[in-house]
Amino acid sequence: MGMGGKVVTVTSGKGGVGKTTATANLGAALARMGKSVVVIDADIGLRNLDVVMGLENRIVYDLVDVVEGRCKLRQAMIKHKQFPELYLIPAAQTRDKTAVSPADMIQLTDKLRPELDFILIDSPAGIERGFRNAVAPADEVLIVTNPEVSAVRDADRIIGLLEAENKGPGRLILNRVKMDMVRRGEMMSADDVTDILAISLIGIVPEDENVVPASNSGIPVTLNENSRAGQAFRNIARRLNGEIVPFMQLDEGGGFFQKLVRLFAGGNGQ
Amino acid sequence: MAGFLDRVFGRVNSKGSGSTAKERLQFILVHDRINLPPERLQAMKEEILAVISKYVAVNSEDVDIALQQRQRDSLIVAEIPFTRPHEDIEKDDPDTPQESNRILD
Numbered sequence: 001m002g003m004g005g006k007v008v009t010v011t012s013g014k015g016g017v018g019k020t021t022a023t024a025n026l027g028a029a030l031a032r033m034g035k036s037v038v039v040i041d042a043d044i045g046l047r048n049l050d051v052v053m054g055l056e057n058r059i060v061y062d063l064v065d066v067v068e069g070r071c072k073l074r075q076a077m078i079k080h081k082q083f084p085e086l087y088l089i090p091a092a093q094t095r096d097k098t099a100v101s102p103a104d105m106i107q108l109t110d111k112l113r114p115e116l117d118f119i120l121i122d123s124p125a126g127i128e129r130g131f132r133n134a135v136a137p138a139d140e141v142l143i144v145t146n147p148e149v150s151a152v153r154d155a156d157r158i159i160g161l162l163e164a165e166n167k168g169p170g171r172l173i174l175n176r177v178k179m180d181m182v183r184r185g186e187m188m189s190a191d192d193v194t195d196i197l198a199i200s201l202i203g204i205v206p207e208d209e210n211v212v213p214a215s216n217s218g219i220p221v222t223l224n225e226n227s228r229a230g231q232a233f234r235n236i237a238r239r240l241n242g243e244i245v246p247f248m249q250l251d252e253g254g255g256f257f258q259k260l261v262r263l264f265a266g267g268n269g270q
Numbered sequence: 271m272a273g274f275l276d277r278v279f280g281r282v283n284s285k286g287s288g289s290t291a292k293e294r295l296q297f298i299l300v301h302d303r304i305n306l307p308p309e310r311l312q313a314m315k316e317e318i319l320a321v322i323s324k325y326v327a328v329n330s331e332d333v334d335i336a337l338q339q340r341q342r343d344s345l346i347v348a349e350i351p352f353t354r355p356h357e358d359i360e361k362d363d364p365d366t367p368q369e370s371n372r373i374l375d
Contacts, residue, residue, distance in 0.1 A: 149298070153299065153302065157302065159342075185286025185287070185289065187291075188292055189288070
């Protein structure tokens with residue numbers, strides 16, 4: 001733990017690319033590794049992280065209550081059911097994003113650093129106040145994007161803003177990659193995206209049908225041992241922790257036999 | 271046969287819409303990154319051309335000034351073929367350089 005915990009902000013620019021899912025899963029994966037973690041929902045007015053983590057019915061106090069001094073920091077930290085050292089500080093649902101300032105976020109995380117290994121901040125979409133709040137205290141920024149034109153364009157905008165604030169360039173999580181489409185040339189590959197954005201990759205998360213059921217039940221998919229997306233998030237958590245983990249072989253069913261099957265199944269198109 | 275081998279070894283096909291996406295993004299991002307509205311960009315091109323034309327004869331039809339991306343660096347790349355030193359054109363009509371180009375070619 002040393003000088004204190006690391007503040008990692010998860011952001012994206014575009015909404016709906018999997019930012020909140022990524023934050024919840026990295027929090028759970030780090031906690032599973034025995035790390036003490038707090039995840040902070042910085043999306044004031046549009047609280048979501050509590051639901052993805054299955055903690056929505058335990059909320060008493062929120063981020064704005066802490067910042068405005070209505071409760072002690074500890075009172076707003078909701079303990080996870082499964083991991084005693086995983087906490088959530090939820091966003092306020094009824095306030096606007098001006099209730100918190102970048103300076104507030106720096107002050108808050110400075111109080112948390114001595115107590116925890118990781119402080120993960122889930123940034124709201126967009127490039128407004130909420131984004132600046134989320135990024136202000138960051139030691140490292142993770143940019144989530146999908147291999148789609150609009151999402152990559154917004155990621156580039158975010159990378160530019162991070163560089164301007166000396167927080168960049170950050171590392172990239174490429175989420176919802178469909179390997180069969182990449183193979184057919186109908187989706188950009190991780191190489192294509194990193195080529196365009198010119199930043200380094202911290203993880204490639206394959207599209208996985210386990211993600212929606214996991215979010216339905218409020219149990220992060222990374223706790224599902226059989227989920228490939230879950231495995232990808234576990235790998236990202238280890239990389240965040242400074243370990244060197246090779247990238248997953250995403251070529252699903254990549255054995256020679258499967259390739260032969262694919263060859264003959266789709267063999268009449270050539 | 272190449273197609274057959276590509277299928278066996280799962281090589282990536284670069285002719286699909288994925289490569290279209292990449293090309294479109296590269297064009298979009300270089301303009302996003304420079305953050306200049308199109309009319310300002312056009313004005314800049316005209317000024318560059320005006321400066322160059324003070325020294326050498328240039329046929330504006332042949333000029334290509336474009337934005338390019340190399341990693342995270344945005345570049346203004348100009349290809350400006352010139353035909354002869356400026357001293358000569360001063361004697362000509364303002365409209366003639368285009369014709370003299372053709373003669374020199």
